[in-house]
Amino acid sequence: MEKIGRYEFRANPFHCDCTGHLFMGHLGNHMLNAADFHANDRDFGIKYLQTINKAWVLSRLAIEMEEMPQIYERFYVESWIESSMKFFTNRCFRVVNTDGKVYGHGKSIWAMIDTETRQPCNLLDIKDGELLQWELKDEPNPMGKMTRVMMSHEAELVKSIETGYNDVDINGHINSVKFIEHVMDLWETDWYCEHRLKRVDVAYVAEGHKSDRLELYREQTGEMEFCVRVCRAGADGTELCRMKLVFEN
Amino acid sequence: MEKIGRYEFRANPFHCDCTGHLFMGHLGNHMLNAADFHANDRDFGIKYLQTINKAWVLSRLAIEMEEMPQIYERFYVESWIESSMKFFTNRCFRVVNTDGKVYGHGKSIWAMIDTETRQPCNLLDIKDGELLQWELKDEPNPMGKMTRVMMSHEAELVKSIETGYNDVDINGHINSVKFIEHVMDLWETDWYCEHRLKRVDVAYVAEGHKSDRLELYREQTGEMEFCVRVCRAGADGTELCRMKLVFEN
Numbered sequence: 001m002e003k004i005g006r007y008e009f010r011a012n013p014f015h016c017d018c019t020g021h022l023f024m025g026h027l028g029n030h031m032l033n034a035a036d037f038h039a040n041d042r043d044f045g046i047k048y049l050q051t052i053n054k055a056w057v058l059s060r061l062a063i064e065m066e067e068m069p070q071i072y073e074r075f076y077v078e079s080w081i082e083s084s085m086k087f088f089t090n091r092c093f094r095v096v097n098t099d100g101k102v103y104g105h106g107k108s109i110w111a112m113i114d115t116e117t118r119q120p121c122n123l124l125d126i127k128d129g130e131l132l133q134w135e136l137k138d139e140p141n142p143m144g145k146m147t148r149v150m151m152s153h154e155a156e157l158v159k160s161i162e163t164g165y166n167d168v169d170i171n172g173h174i175n176s177v178k179f180i181e182h183v184m185d186l187w188e189t190d191w192y193c194e195h196r197l198k199r200v201d202v203a204y205v206a207e208g209h210k211s212d213r214l215e216l217y218r219e220q221t222g223e224m225e226f227c228v229r230v231c232r233a234g235a236d237g238t239e240l241c242r243m244k245l246v247f248e249n
Numbered sequence: 250m251e252k253i254g255r256y257e258f259r260a261n262p263f264h265c266d267c268t269g270h271l272f273m274g275h276l277g278n279h280m281l282n283a284a285d286f287h288a289n290d291r292d293f294g295i296k297y298l299q300t301i302n303k304a305w306v307l308s309r310l311a312i313e314m315e316e317m318p319q320i321y322e323r324f325y326v327e328s329w330i331e332s333s334m335k336f337f338t339n340r341c342f343r344v345v346n347t348d349g350k351v352y353g354h355g356k357s358i359w360a361m362i363d364t365e366t367r368q369p370c371n372l373l374d375i376k377d378g379e380l381l382q383w384e385l386k387d388e389p390n391p392m393g394k395m396t397r398v399m400m401s402h403e404a405e406l407v408k409s410i411e412t413g414y415n416d417v418d419i420n421g422h423i424n425s426v427k428f429i430e431h432v433m434d435l436w437e438t439d440w441y442c443e444h445r446l447k448r449v450d451v452a453y454v455a456e457g458h459k460s461d462r463l464e465l466y467r468e469q470t471g472e473m474e475f476c477v478r479v480c481r482a483g484a485d486g487t488e489l490c491r492m493k494l495v496f497e498n
Contacts, residue, residue, distance in 0.1 A: 012282040013295075014426065016419050018459070025415060033261040046262075071419065164434030165441055166274060170265050170320065172438075177263065185413030189421075189459035192414055210267070210438035 003136045004080040005038035011069040018189055021068035024197055025184070028063060028177035031093045031106050034077040038091075044131055053115045054126070057204075058108060058176050059088065064143040064199040065095070065104030074098050081134045082141070086122050087111055089131065092141045105143040149203050149242040151227045155217035158186060160233060163212050174208030179241050183228045186218060195224070195247040202243040208232070214240070224248060252385040253329040254287035260318040267438055270317035273446055274433070277312060277426035280342045280355050283326040287340075293380060302364045303375070306453075307357060307425050308337065313392040313448040314344070314353030323347050330383045331390070335371050336360055338380065341390045354392040398452050398491040400476045404466035407435060409482060412461050423457030428490050432477045435467060444473070444496040451492040457481065463489070473497060 009030045011022040039045030039056070049055055069075045075097045082090040093106030112121045123131055161182055169175040180200060187195075208214070213233035221227050224247040232238045258279045260271040288294030288305070298304055318324045324346045331339040342355030361370045372380055410431055418424040429449060436444075457463070462482035470476050473496045481487045 012278070013285045013419060014278040014281045014424060017414065018417050018419060018421050020419055023415060029261070029263040032263045036262045165266065165436060165438045166272060166430045166434055168267050168438045170262060170267060170269055172267050175263060181415050185415055187414060189414045189417045 001042060003134055004078050004139065005034065005041060006076050006078045007034045007037055008074060008076055011071055011073045011075065013071050016071045017192060019193060020071045022070075023181075024063070024065075024068070024200070025177050025181040027065075027068070027095070028061070028180055029175075030077050031061075031063070031079070031108075032058070032177065034079040034093065035091055035108070035110075038079045042134060044126060044134075049112070052126075054112050054121060055115050055171065057111045057113050057207075059111050060109040060146055060201075060203055061106065061176065062108070062143070062146045062199070062201040063093075063104065063106045065197075067103045068196070069095070069097065069103060075103065080136045080139055081131070082139070083135055083137060084123055084131045086124055087120050089123055092139065094141070105141050107141065107143065107146050109146070143199075147201050147244060149201055149227055149244045150221075151217075151219060151229055151242060155219040155227065155229055157215055158218045159216045161214045161216065163208065163210070163214060165210075167208075168210045172210060174210075174212065174240070176202070176204060179208070179230055180243065182214065183216065183230065183243055183245070186216060186228065195249060197245055198248045199246040200243055202241055204241045205239045206232075208240045212240075222246075250291060252383055253327050253388070254283065254290060255325050255327045256283045256286050257323060257325055260320055260322045260324065262320050265320045266441060268442060269320045271319075272430075273312070273314075273317070273449070274426050274430040276314075276317070276344070277310070277429055278424075279326050280310075280312070280328070280357075281307070281426065283328045283342065284340055284357070284359075287328045291383060293375060298361070301375075303361050303370060304364050304420065306360045306362050306456075308360050309358040309395055309450075309452055310355065310425065311357070311392070311395045311448070311450040312342075312353065312355045314446075316352045317445070318344070318346065318352060324352065329385045329388055330380070331388070332384055332386060333372055333380045335373055336369050338372055341388065343390070354390050356390065356392065356395050358395070392448075396450050396493060398450055398476055398493045400466075400468060400478055400491060404468040404476065404478055406464055407467045408465045410463045410465065412457065412459070412463060414459075416457075417459045421459060423459075423461065423489070425451070425453060428457070428479055429492065431463065432465065432479065432492055432494070435465060435477065444498060446494055447497045448495040449492055451490055453490045454488045455481075457489045461489075471495075
């Protein structure tokens, strides 16, 4: 079994935006699907973890795209494990078209939790550290380092959203990529005719639950750079995630 | 070229709901994708139509499922043209798994418009009626007839929704299936742990546009049957679509 897994997807017409390119949300979900396929094929995916009451939890995700797949195009999402430590594993992604042209990359950090106690577990305890055999340290991933999303207290409440059935994944949590979609919806469709989301960095802080109402706080941190904090509405106000978006014309 | 087109899809884990089955929204989009692939492969799809300033417009869609594809499952959406008349064509769908087991069916009615005048055109004018050669009148589609969605004026305003970038398709209109997703979100996630959407019938009345705010009016029309009217908010209040949903335990 290769260390890099490669999964074919297609930019289906009804998964494309008003510019005829794949929605970032669909690409993000394809990355999560590729991660899941890669892990299951190597027997450390959710299918195996369920048998020992463990689960992967996405902690950070960054995607940087030079170009997005166009309508009808077939493309591959490649995924591999860059490194694994006691509590975190670094997983990379590469998006390439059928001619081998690289469209962009992704980086992610995953933790493992015990599904009963919800506490983090030592990844290297799984099958006596078998995870380490999948490490691929020198595979190039030229995208910049994952950046810490720094926000001031100046961020303004710009939207409040009711989540619903379609936001909730198989684990009963708000789907990680739905947060990106909700945040992208803060900009009008017309914005996306002239601007492209080049990079997004997301830090997942706490799990969103079904029926959560979300509050989105935004601040502009550069000419084409914005940060958004997503909190659970109500008295508790827990921060669920924070993301930085960089657009280009 | 066969009259029936067959397209493979997969119930990717991040396209599955809290019960581990494919979201109806994803299935609906796969049907629209299958329709598009089938039409393009036979040279009456949007690729050809764009060259003569015409476009397909979905007028009615009904989906009836005995079962939904499960997480990780590969399945096929088959599609064919049942009949074509001057202003409408009837297109069918069948969802089967890799063992040939039939999970459910779909029916749809499509019109063709001139993209400049937005007026309906005669489908049989296209390439001297070539569309008729694809008719397949006796292919079985055991689902019940498409039903007219009848609503009284008793329906209650239950939700108002801001649409955004992710709702808008490549034509600049609200994606037909997004209406189904928004309506399904009227029920809590918990409802779907105990109930399954067995059948949905949608009548598309007018196109939704980017930035439309939607108002959803619902009434219960049977023990497990509900109708929902979706209107554009504001002074105009145009009805955009109407749908009937039948659940089962």
